[in-house]
Amino acid sequence: MARTEAVDCSTDTHPSIDEPGRLAALRQYRILDTDPEIEFDDLTRLASALCGTPIALISLLDENRYWFKSRVGLDICQVPRGGGFCIHALFSRELMVVEDAEQDPRMKTSPLVTRPPHVRFYAGAPLITSDGVPLGTLCVLDYAPRALTPEQRDGLRRLARHVMVLFELRKNNDALRQAVAERDQAEWELRQIRQNLEQRVTERSTELLEANEHLRREAAEREREKNLLDELLDSLPGAFYVFDDHGHFLRWNRHFFNVLGYSDEEMADRHPPDFFAGDKPAVAAAIAKAFMEGEAEVVAHIIKRNGESLPYLFNGHRIEIDGKTYLCGMGVDISSQKRAEQRTAEAEQRYRMVAQLSPTAIFVIRDGRCVFANQGAARLLRSGSASELVGRALLDFLHPQCRDAFPVDAVFPERDWHGSPRTETRMLALDGSELDVEVASAPLRLNDVDAHIMVAHDITDSKRHQAQLQYQAHHDALTGLPNRALLIDRLEAMLARCERHGSQAHVIFFDLDNFKLINDSLGHHVGDELLKLVGSRMQECMRREDTLARLGGDEFVVAVADKTDREIAQFLLPRMIAAIGQPYLLGDKEIHPVCSIGISSYPADGEDVTTLLKRADMAMYRAKETGRNRFQFFTEDMNRKIDERLRLQSRLQRALQRGEFIVHYQPKVDLPSGRICGAEALLRWHPLGEEAVPPSKFIGLAEETGLIVPIGDWVMRAACAQSKEWEAHGLPAISIAVNCSPRQLLDPDFIERMHALLEETDIDPGRLEIEVTEGTIMQHPEEAIAILARMKELGLKLSVDDFGTGYSSLSYLKRFPIDRLKIDQSFVRDLPDDRDDAAIVEAVASLARSLGLRVTAEGVETAAQAEFLRQHCNDEAQGYYFSKPLPAADFAALLRAGAVAMH
């Protein structure tokens, strides 16, 4: 390709050309300064080839230059406007051919010609728009002069049109692209707008939703508040209302429906006075007042829907809402208050009547003076009328000794069982008599002033009674002397005093001897009289500070302080014994009582009341044991004896289990024949490893402790068993006598046990003889007779032991269901010499015969006694003369022999 430099060409225009319009048209194609495009380059090459030129160009002319859209054979892309040739072809709108440029005046000066590439040939076909506007040329150039064939010319023109078509196509494409771009832009903008719109819609929706939610919440809140207000109003304990100055209700609560029975529709149609009948004027006045003055209150009977009327307390308050005036208020049912007022009034009336009519004295005290008194008070204080007491000072009614202590301010120290403050005091009645009263009091407000109500109760009688009871609790009813309780109190006080002063005290125990005999023989009332006289005589021997008490029965105790043993023994006791022993004339009987006395001294014999009393008692028993009618000081030896007795008791308790008892049998002899006709079973005790204990030492103890019951049962059982055994061994049939003690006889189960024993041992009851002492029967004769009768029903034989010692009367003897009398050995001992005894024995034998009873003489020791008895009694006898009590085997041998030897 030929290289050339840009050539400066002179600028030309043509009158037929609207240059600015052309330039504007050119710019519309938007092709200047664009990249090469193959479609144009193909046409350029085609033109070069068609015309056979080395150079072919598509040249476009703008204000300043020729710009080549496509070029073949030339490596510059533009030349200045004044340096080119195309303008001629362009302005002529025709194909222009310059066969030799050096020859053409229009071109020969062109730098393209004058300078390299030294163009000599030029042919250019104008590029004309459909509107006829020339834009440039499709031109071919050569370095040598030449010509174009018509075909080449035509071909060049056609190619120029193709170039134009391409221009148009390109322009249209551009326009299309532009349109598409614009459409895309528009779409994009549309999308943007839509997105914006959507976003705004979303935002707006959210705002609306939020606003909506806010509104909803506000509405709900307002609804809730409204409900709350409604509930609040409905829960008010009365009829709530708001009405305007025309009486139209704006607001009311459920009370109107629930309590008064009016529906909401009825409420809307009503005016306040419509709810009232008789109270209409008062209600209207109150409403007017409330509107005028701001508030008012009225009590009126509201008429319920069902016609019932209820008392209500209404209040109204004027309120302003939005410049309008209303009355707002509430009516409260005051029926219960009215009823309560009524009840209070009635109760007050009642209490006033009760207070007036109450038998209890009631005072109302204010500032220490009586401002009210009832009939009871008038009666208590022996006043003519209650009004007489009103105005008087309370202190006037109090006993002078009680005035200082009486709490006039009603603050009492104690409380009664209702919890009310109470006190006891002494009052003075108007007639001067003194009264013990119990006073209860309570504070009271009277006409706004502190007062107190005082209830007084006359306890003079009960005080007296109480004192009496107190006295009885501490004194013996028969003699009026202190009893054991008071004695103990006094003794304790006395010992405390003696301890403080280091002095001595004595407890002296008196027990009358054989007092029971007096009771039994002369009657209980005589015994009572004697006890009273003994008491008063003893009292006379004593100082005021000493105490004489009766413990019961015939036991008296004297407590004396500050005396020595010697003073007691030499002065006090002889004086008292002498006083007691003075004869008593009771009825037609003269009695000379004697007593046994035991003394213990403080602190030598004991330092407490119980010990001293116990030891004085022990000493008294010793005095009894050693002959009675004497006194005995306590000694330690007595304690030892008591211990021995306790030891014996515990051994005795174990003896039965350890089999230490045995039974000996003493024969009873039939005096006419000398044959053994029976035996008396006698208990013997041989403690294991020790000497035998004589019955006299343990029978009494067994009786006292009650052990005699099981021991006695054992003897009965042993005797029965022995009898059966002898019978089995073919020994002669004899009866066995067994002793029965008072405890055994009176034991409630005795008969049952006897019955069981007879069944168990299968003994003939007629062979068993029960011996009961006359003394036992005479202790409780009626009871004993009944029990003996039941024993008789069992088929047992019964005999009265120790007959003659027990003072039984003949009338009783007749009633005893017995078979035999046993003459006590004290009547036998001096036979036959003692005439009295002999007479007694003969009398008893004759009495027995006349009563159909048999007789046994006890304690026969000599032949003379036996002979006397054989002559005068001629029945049965027992005693050492015939035989001592024998062990069972020895007795059996004797029985087998048939008779005892008479010495």
Ligand SMILES: Nc1nc2c(ncn2[C@@H]2O[C@H](COP(=O)(O)OP(=O)(O)OP(=O)(O)O)[C@@H](O)[C@H]2O)c(=O)[nH]1
């Ligand atoms: N009259 C009368 N007798 C009473 C009263 N209280 C008890 N007795 C009787 O008094 C008696 C007292 O019994 P004891 O002291 O054992 O009998 P006792 O005959 O004095 O015998 P010893 O004291 O051993 O001499 C009993 O018979 C009681 O029934 C009473 O108030 N009045």
